[in-house]
Amino acid sequence: MAAPASIEHTHVHSIRLASGAEALAARVRIAGGTQGFGFTLNDDAGLARDMAAWDALARSKGVPLAVLLGGFHGKQVKLEWDENNPALPPDWSALRKGILDNKFDLLRIDPFAWGSLEQVTTIAAAAAAFDLGIALLAPNAHAWEIQYCATLAATFRGEDTRIIVRSQSSFSSIPVSTQPGIGIDWTLEPAFQKIQWQS
Amino acid sequence: MVHAGSMYVIQKAERTVVEMELENGAIGLGDCWGTPEVYAMAQSFAKGWIGKDALDRFALRSATLGKSNYDNKYGRNGRAAYAGLDLAAWDAVARSLKMSLAELIGGRTRESVDVVSTLPAAILPKAGSRKDLTDHLDLRANTRLVVEFALEQVRKFGFRSFKLKSAAYSPEWDVKLLNELKEALPLARLRFDPNANYGPAAATALCRRLDHLGLEFFEDPTGEMEGLARLKAAVKTPVATNMWVVKDEQLAPAIRRQAVDVVLGDLFMWGGIDALRRMAKVAHAFGLKPALHSVYETGIATVANLHLASALPEVEYPNDASLHFMSADVLAEPQTVVDGKMTLPKGDGLGVTLDRGRLDKLAVESAQLR
Numbered sequence: 380m381a382a383p384a385s386i387e388h389t390h391v392h393s394i395r396l397a398s399g400a401e402a403l404a405a406r407v408r409i410a411g412g413t414q415g416f417g418f419t420l421n422d423d424a425g426l427a428r429d430m431a432a433w434d435a436l437a438r439s440k441g442v443p444l445a446v447l448l449g450g451f452h453g454k455q456v457k458l459e460w461d462e463n464n465p466a467l468p469p470d471w472s473a474l475r476k477g478i479l480d481n482k483f484d485l486l487r488i489d490p491f492a493w494g495s496l497e498q499v500t501t502i503a504a505a506a507a508a509f510d511l512g513i514a515l516l517a518p519n520a521h522a523w524e525i526q527y528c529a530t531l532a533a534t535f536r537g538e539d540t541r542i543i544v545r546s547q548s549s550f551s552s553i554p555v556s557t558q559p560g561i562g563i564d565w566t567l568e569p570a571f572q573k574i575q576w577q578s
Numbered sequence: 579m580v581h582a583g584s585m586y587v588i589q590k591a592e593r594t595v596v597e598m599e600l601e602n603g604a605i606g607l608g609d610c611w612g613t614p615e616v617y618a619m620a621q622s623f624a625k626g627w628i629g630k631d632a633l634d635r636f637a638l639r640s641a642t643l644g645k646s647n648y649d650n651k652y653g654r655n656g657r658a659a660y661a662g663l664d665l666a667a668w669d670a671v672a673r674s675l676k677m678s679l680a681e682l683i684g685g686r687t688r689e690s691v692d693v694v695s696t697l698p699a700a701i702l703p704k705a706g707s708r709k710d711l712t713d714h715l716d717l718r719a720n721t722r723l724v725v726e727f728a729l730e731q732v733r734k735f736g737f738r739s740f741k742l743k744s745a746a747y748s749p750e751w752d753v754k755l756l757n758e759l760k761e762a763l764p765l766a767r768l769r770f771d772p773n774a775n776y777g778p779a780a781a782t783a784l785c786r787r788l789d790h791l792g793l794e795f796f797e798d799p800t801g802e803m804e805g806l807a808r809l810k811a812a813v814k815t816p817v818a819t820n821m822w823v824v825k826d827e828q829l830a831p832a833i834r835r836q837a838v839d840v841v842l843g844d845l846f847m848w849g850g851i852d853a854l855r856r857m858a859k860v861a862h863a864f865g866l867k868p869a870l871h872s873v874y875e876t877g878i879a880t881v882a883n884l885h886l887a888s889a890l891p892e893v894e895y896p897n898d899a900s901l902h903f904m905s906a907d908v909l910a911e912p913q914t915v916v917d918g919k920m921t922l923p924k925g926d927g928l929g930v931t932l933d934r935g936r937l938d939k940l941a942v943e944s945a946q947l948r
Contacts, residue, residue, distance in 0.1 A: 383685035450635035
């Protein structure tokens with residue numbers, strides 16, 4: 380399920396974050412002219428575009444992404460420091476086998492490694508069906524990653540739903556944006572503001 | 579004409595039609611079972627929805643049916659009543675957002691959907707007793723009436739997919755009839771549905787005899803998950819259910835037990851669009867095929883199933899449909915089967931409008947809640 384929107388134009392740009400890390404930022408313009416934005420701190424431009432398309436669609440309707448995914452399950456998501464447990468590799472065969480072999484209580488998923496929002500929402504549905512918790516890893520603990528994880532996690536069923544980060548945080552939970560779009564504060568990175576988007 | 583199914587002789591269908599108006603004036607339509615129990619529950623639930631946010635569907639479900647299935651004191655009827663309101667809410671929200679329901683669910687990937695014509699287990703000249711039915715079934719030549727009915731469905735509507743119901747009275751009747759249907763309609767997709775009225779041993783023996791026909795699937799050939807799993811292991815034809823995997827917590831055990839190949843999801847048994855959408859994704863992820871079940875809905879739920887099929891790429895089988903059997907509907911726009919397909923209406927939400935005159939003619943009872 381890619382975003383059900385007619386895409387007119389996409390542009391992906393590489394930016395240097397304040398931390399010095401590199402990120403890909405994507406802009407998607409959909410029919411009607413609404414723009415949406417996405418990002419990734421890995422090298423998967425497809426994921427950034429997927430995110431941007433969903434952002435554009437939700438903005439065009441004036442609703443938070445959760446509305447397009449079935450609604451909010453919660454508006455505050457737990458945030459945990461989890462230094463050691465690895466996220467499950469993006470491999471459906473291994474995931475299926477692990478679930479059926481009762482290897483997991485909690486599915487630790489890096490949503491930026493699975494390639495699309497569709498993959499993550501399907502894993503969340505599987506977690507709900509098999510009564511498993513789901514934890515979304517913000518791999519670099521960047522604020523954008525945490526905000527995106529929160530937006531997704533808000534639509535997941537289950538008390539075990541949480542975001543995990545690899546470094547300590549002073550927050551034990553974070554609020555979910557109810558603004559139109561995917562709920563990311565793009566002003567947090569000055570480099571994003573300076574991007575010269577192609578028309 | 580009287581259609582004998584597996585569990586009933588059908589002469590009328592009762593439905594609860596829901597019309598929901600949002601604060602912004604958008605009106606959504608829903609439809610669910612029409613038994614007095616479900617109608618009363620739908621009314622009771624609706625009272626609790628007034629003033630609530632139609633976008634906040636998880637909260638609405640939790641407030642209506644409880645946080646878990648354990649909390650759902652209303653059982654299957656409650657899920658059906660909830661589904662009627664849920665559908666109206668999705669429709670109203672989609673209309674508010676100026677999207678079709680399919681787009682809101684996940685994307686409008688096709689404009690028309692193949693549909694299945696149900697074939698009755700037997701066609702009787704008039705309604706009668708159980709003995710009349712068994713006498714009719716004892717006369718094997720009467721299978722011809724069902725074959726002729728199927729051919730008529732092809733001529734009138736272009737159907738290419740059929741579901742044969744079974745009274746589970748006589749395996750010999752079923753074998754003869756399915757062979758005759760296969761001969762008369764060699765290119766048609768045929769599914770066989772005795773509604774779990776054969777015991778596991780009889781069903782397995784029967785399905786082994788039918789296995790060579792290459793049917794689309796055996797739908798609930800027997801009862802309970804264990805019986806289905808054993809039968810599935812004994813035949814090559816896929817095994818489907820709309821009776822034993824009908825709610826969230828039954829899906830994982832069915833996957834683990836390898837009990838079925840196809841989950842025929844029914845919007846009302848599953849309790850709404852979100853549950854059905856989750857089922858489709860999980861079933862597909864674990865190698866099962868989701869499909870859409872229906873039984874004598876109005877045009878509202880029939881069209882909702884078209885939107886679901888369009889939005890869920892995991893759904894590959896034709897949709898069940900029975901609107902063409904109904905003598906009347908409540909929609910202003912007739913929903914017809916042409917060349918074996920139904921077309922998604924254009925427009926926002928479901929894309930259909932209620933014909934109040936038709937509704938008033940059919941209405942048994944109505945209530946307005948503000």
